Structure formats: structure tokens, C-alpha cells
Amino acid sequence: MATHATTANTRRTTSFLRLAIALQTLTIFLQAVSAGLLLTASYGETLHSVGARVMYGASMLYVLAAVLAWKPGGGSPRPVWHATGFLMLASVQVVLGIAHVPSVHLPLGVLMFGLSVLALARR
Numbered sequence: 001m002a003t004h005a006t007t008a009n010t011r012r013t014t015s016f017l018r019l020a021i022a023l024q025t026l027t028i029f030l031q032a033v034s035a036g037l038l039l040t041a042s043y044g045e046t047l048h049s050v051g052a053r054v055m056y057g058a059s060m061l062y063v064l065a066a067v068l069a070w071k072p073g074g075g076s077p078r079p080v081w082h083a084t085g086f087l088m089l090a091s092v093q094v095v096l097g098i099a100h101v102p103s104v105h106l107p108l109g110v111l112m113f114g115l116s117v118l119a120l121a122r123r
Contacts, residue, residue: 013069017079018123020058020065024086025116027055031109052094059083059090082119086112 034051037044066083069075089112096105 013065014123017062017065017069018120020062021116021120021123024055024058024062025113025120027051027058028109028113028116031055032113035106035109052097056090056094059087063087086115086119089115 031048031051034044034048038048041047063080063083063086066079070077070080089108093105093108093112096108
């Protein structure tokens, strides 16, 4: 009976982790779209600014999901390290965006999207 409950809990936390990574990937993609709107629409800056906050929140949710998937089941802490590293990249990305350093901000955004897609494919 306990094994069945543990298996169901593991599936649930893994699904939550997959959902968190998918949400993060989607928000990063939407950031690329809103970055394009920066060039063409008056509301692009506002949309990109709001999107940055949502993306950062999605990165924090990824860390939470990774911890929840690791801690109760006693699995590998590797997803926690990946999520934490990603949150650090998101922090650098926010600082670079505020400082208006597009020569690093844009390539880092592309890297983050690629890494997020890779993390999603691995789950």
C-alpha cells in the first residue's frame, strides 16, 4: 500500500516538474516575441517588462518543483542544481536587461531558451 502511494506521489511531483519547465520555456519564448515588439509597437516595452517578471517567477517555480521532486522521493539532486543554475542565469538576464546591455542580453536569452527546451526534452 505504501509503495503505491509513493509511486503516485513520485508521478505527481515529476508531472509538476515537467509542467514548471514547460511554463518556463513558454515564458522565455514569449519574451523573444515581446522583444520583437519592442522594435515595432509602443506597448512592447511594457509587455517585455511584465514578461520578465513572469519569466523570473516561472524560474523560481522550476526551483520549487525540482526540490519537491527530489526531497520526498530521495532522487537525484541534479534537477535542483539545473533549476538553481537557471535561476542564476535568469537573474543575470534581468540585470543585463535593466542595464540595457543587448549585446549580452539577447544571446543569453537565446541560450536560456535552448537550455530550457533541452531540460523539457529530458523530462
